[in-house]
Amino acid sequence: MIIKKTINALKTSWKGLSLTLRHLFAIGKRRKSIDIKSDNYFEQQKGLVTVQFPKEKLPVPEVGRYQLHVEIDDCIVCDLCAKICPVDCIEIESIKATGPIGQTSDGTTKRLYPAKFDIDMAKCLYCGLCTVVCPTECITMTDQYDKSVTNIADLTYKFSDMTPAEAEEKRQELAKQQAEKQAAKEAATKAAPKDNPNKGEA
Secondary structure (H helix, E strand, O other): OHHHHHHHHHHHHHHHHHHHHHHHHOHHHOOOOOOOOOOOOOOOOOOOOOOOOOOOOOOOOOOOOOOEEEOHHHOOOOOHHHHHOOOOOEEEEEEEOOOOOOEOOOOOEOOEEEEEEEEEOOOOOOOOHHHHHOOOOOEEEOOOOOOOOOOHHHHEEEOOOOOHHHHHHHHHHHHHHHHHHHHHHHHHHHHOOOOOOOOOOO
């Protein structure tokens, strides 16, 4: 029984060692990293396929879905991307402006401030739904796939450039405008002529 186990162990060890030796002597026959659109992509049948990352990287397809990016100047804070996300990795907080605050690159009027626009790439499943529903196409999937970090919190990307102090200032401006509108409405109601209860009597 012991002899049989020893023989099996030697056989297994030899298989692993022979594979290592084959790779060692095949270093000079390593396959080249070529684009999948190349005509001779499938012609390389022999050689190693190991990629010397990060010095060498495999070409990625143009329609590849990788790292999300938000062009915040084109965002109208419509919240559609956050609503359609199946894993809730997009967190948005908006502040209503007191008036138009500019236009996006496609001419859409902006009326909301992006006080917060965070994407947690640790949760993202790269489905691309957020890029499909975006009316201004401000959220896109780039060809950047290497985002290795030592702290998982670093995978939450913050795209809003508004500071907490600026956000609070915008909230106060909106509250002031709403208070002024409410005061004007109440003043107009008081100044309106009251109906005469005796109107219509002979």
